[in-house]
Amino acid sequence: MPGGPISRTRRTGGDRRALRRCAWGGVVLLVGIGGSAEAKTLVVKPQGPLASVREAIRQADPGDTIRIEAGVYVGNLRLEKPLALEGVGKPIIRGEGSGSVITVLADGCAIRGLVIERSGRVLVEEDSGILVKSSRNRIEENEIRDVLYGIYLYAAHDNLIRGNRLRGRVELEFGERGNGIHIWNSRGNRIIANAISHMRDGLYLQNASGSLIRENRVFQVRYGLHYMFSDDNTIEGNRFFDNVAGAAIMYSRRIRLRRNIFFRNRGFSSYGLLFQDCDDCVIEGNLIADNAVGIFMEALRRSVFRRNLIATNDVAVYLFSSASENIFTENSFVRNLSLLRVIGRGTTTRWSWQGVGNYWDDYEGFDADGDGIGDVPFRLQDLFERLEGNHPRLRVYLSSAAAEALAFAERAFPIIPGPQEWDPAPLRKPRALWPSEALEIERVPSSRWTFLVPMMMVGISVGLFLWVRKR
Amino acid sequence: MIEVEHVVKVFDGVRAVDDVSFRVCAGETFALLGPNGSGKTTLLKCLMGLLKPNAGRIRVRGIEVGSDPRAALSWMSYLPQRVVFPDGLTVREVLTFYARLRGERSERIERVCHQLRLDLGDLSGRSIGALSSGLLQRVGLAVALLAEVPVLVLDEPTVSLDPEGVQQLRSILAELRGEGRTILFSSHVLSDVEVLADRVAVLVQGKLVALESVEGLRDQWRQNALTRVHLWNPSERFVELAHRHGASEARLLGSSLLFRSKASDRLAILRALEAGGARIETFWTPEPSLEEVYWNHVGKGSAGGTFDRGDRVSEPATAAGRTTSE
Amino acid sequence: MGPIATLALFELKVHVRNRWVLVFAFVFGFTAVAIAAFGLATAGVAGFQGFARTTASLLNLALYVIPLVSLMMGTMSFAGEKNAGELLFVQPIARESLVWGKLLGLMLSIAIATGFGFGLAGMIIAARVGSAGVTRYMLFVGHVLLLALAFLALGILVAIAGGRKPRAFGYALFLWFFFVLFYDLLVIGLTFLVPEPIANRMVFLSLFGNPVDLVRVSGFMTLDNPTIFGAAGVMLVRFFGGEGRAHAILMTGTMLWGILPAWLAQWLLRRQDI
Structure with missing residues (x-):
């Protein structure tokens, strides 16, 4: 909401909070200035005089707060006036199994601390946990489960979606599920610190410019971040792991990706980070590790990859020759099975910027002048890898002696022509490092018992050896 | 079996x-x-x-x-x-x-x-x-x-x-x-x-x-035993003599007379030689080597001097030197 | 105890006593540990990989060393045995029992040595990156043992068919080069001569002609999954009709490589003069 108006939302008296600063545009968003005499709080509890949330909504005036105490409340809700729904002790709002559980139509609503479940199952009706068709709402710390879409922002601007936990319908196929947070034709929304799993796509953005996506955790979905026609967005500190694909960013401009983790996104022709038809993006300080393909770029233009750690992917970078004028500098490439796959003829990718290249862990050159830059250029592909680009079947010979022999033969007799990718100024030391603790949470939990397995292997071998030796 | x-x-x-x-x-x-x-x-x-x-x-x-x-x-x-x-x-x-x-x-x-x-x-x-x-x-x-x-x-x-x-x-x-x-x-x-x-x-x-x-x-071997007699006075005469007294083959080789005979006839032939004037210094009756046995079976038909063969092979074997009485 | 078990245990004991198992276990263990430790030492990335994935580099070690050692062992066990083993051949046991018993004994010897090496390496990896995926690791070790079986059987076959010892060792060395290197080069070369769709099918079928390929592909598929082969992985899985079936078919192929040469070897041996 660059240049947007200052918005006020009435909150409960007990929840007066100080000003909160909006992250962008230097514009101050005022939240929770309470104390207004007219604002009242209605309390809903199962055995109380007011036992129905729907009835409470009917009775409430704009700006009122409805406190919902623990219990199960069945029935879809519609917010047509600015209200705050505040759950105490995780009350369950159970939908009717058709349509959206909560539909927000008025600007400036707040939904907080609820457990929202059982939406409808019609994709084209946008059946959601929370369907938002208005602006400046706050949706915080809810648990949303057994829903088709999680939170659907439908032409809804300047909303704050924070700290929610969304979990889709595991029993459905990816194609039958809805998205976690679906943002369509909306601007200036902030999506912060949500946890999204078991949806079709974790975060789906279409025509959603000026969004801030920060510190979300997205796992076990199809695409962590699915993204198109959305410019000027910032994506920071998110973790996309164990998805079919990490992030697919398409047809967008001026995207900033910083300090995200794209980890262990595996599947056929899968990737940590995909760009298609994007311009002027900055990808900085991310960790892209253990994916089938680390970075996949088709028609990405004038973008900069800087200080990313790209490690242990099957293929680090998948580069179509339609990608042009991109720059890789100060990245670390560590223990990827293959560095680069080029599809088509050569590219205009630059693997260094102003004399600073990247760190390649299998670089064997030297640094005579001690400036930290290797004196011998680094070639990213050997013959076999270049052949693989246009003959994918050859991948079957991954790390075979034949592949090594072909690479060696080319080094010895460099007669086979073809486009080559070079880093003229490879770094001697990595500059982009992540502590392994960063991934501690995502690690598959291991038990002490499985540690015993290799120990048993040693034990059985030694034992058998000694037994046979003796008798 | x-x-x-x-x-x-x-x-x-x-x-x-x-x-x-x-x-x-x-x-x-x-x-x-x-x-x-x-x-x-x-x-x-x-x-x-x-x-x-x-x-x-x-x-x-x-x-x-x-x-x-x-x-x-x-x-x-x-x-x-x-x-x-x-x-x-x-x-x-x-x-x-x-x-x-x-x-x-x-x-x-x-x-x-x-x-x-x-x-x-x-x-x-x-x-x-x-x-x-x-x-x-x-x-x-x-x-x-x-x-x-x-x-x-x-x-x-x-x-x-x-x-x-x-x-x-x-x-x-x-x-x-x-x-x-x-x-x-x-x-x-x-x-x-x-x-x-x-x-x-x-x-x-x-x-x-x-x-x-x-x-x-x-x-069988005894049927055709080899005797080697060292003589002081070698002479072709004694070859004739040996033949006459039952040797199947006889031959003079330097100062030695070699003859083959039945083992039982050996003594008679030696006596006949002595009687015929032969002065016997010593004589051998070589143990039959294996080869000798073969030659008894195979060698008869084969060309070449049987004595040479028998001699050559028998010498490294136990050529038992014995004095007169058997 | 049946004659096959008796023979197998005796064979195992011979190799344990002549220090062959000991030497191989230590060399293999040392190398495996070095690979595991070095692989993990890369600054800043320890822990990014699961247990199984970290061990992919051990696959290379296995693919070079195990065929060579197994071929030599297999060849030695019969090429040297023919004159020396008369005493064995005149026992009233079937000649095929001799082949199966020795094969089993050699297999146990290699299993002990590689089990030790892989176990040590596994302990290091488990200590450093956690042990998630350790069952895959076990499967991987199983694949390597199947590879050993295949090349032991080939070694025995070469020894029986090849006659004299130096000639048999020559054949064995040739087989090693052939399966580790030439075969793949040959197939890669041939695939460039035929149209693309046929070439793909040819590549997948050609895997069955080489136990090293079978174990390399199924090893990667076990440690990681078929996605490691990218588009080729998709084609491969489709070609075999599903991931599970691909695993099963490749593994069956490797097992056949263990059984068929051994069967052929005993067939020859039964008809052969010692």
């Missing part, structure tokens, strides 16, 4: 065993006699099913080796010419292995070792690879004796033994023979055959040239 019928084995066009037939009776000790390369080992390997004969049949207790080798082998034990064991194991371990393979109890090992005077306690710390060839041979024999089978087949059992070992082996075989086992062994040493065997088959260049009792063989 063992029937060998028209066995032929061809290696690269060479008939190593050429139409050999014989039978070995139960309880008999039978020798295959022949020089190196005469086909003895090949024949024994055919018998043990190691080699497949190109023609002919071998039966053991009526079981044909070619068609049911396992059944035939279960009646036999075999001691190969060269015994090799995997290095690093002890004698007891090797014996235990073979006992298990044949389904024998481990007490059998003690008995066999006792019989062969193998002290397992003495050998327990030593790898089998470090044993002398004689000792190895005895371990091999122990393996062969582990199974209590009626037929024992030994390929050149004395070849790697010192004289003491030979003596020991002979007594062991005599013992086994006493137990009623059928023993078939090969050798190129006549003395082995003489001492041990009841019957002998002589193989020369793959062919069976004689099949006789050892007594009969000896007799």
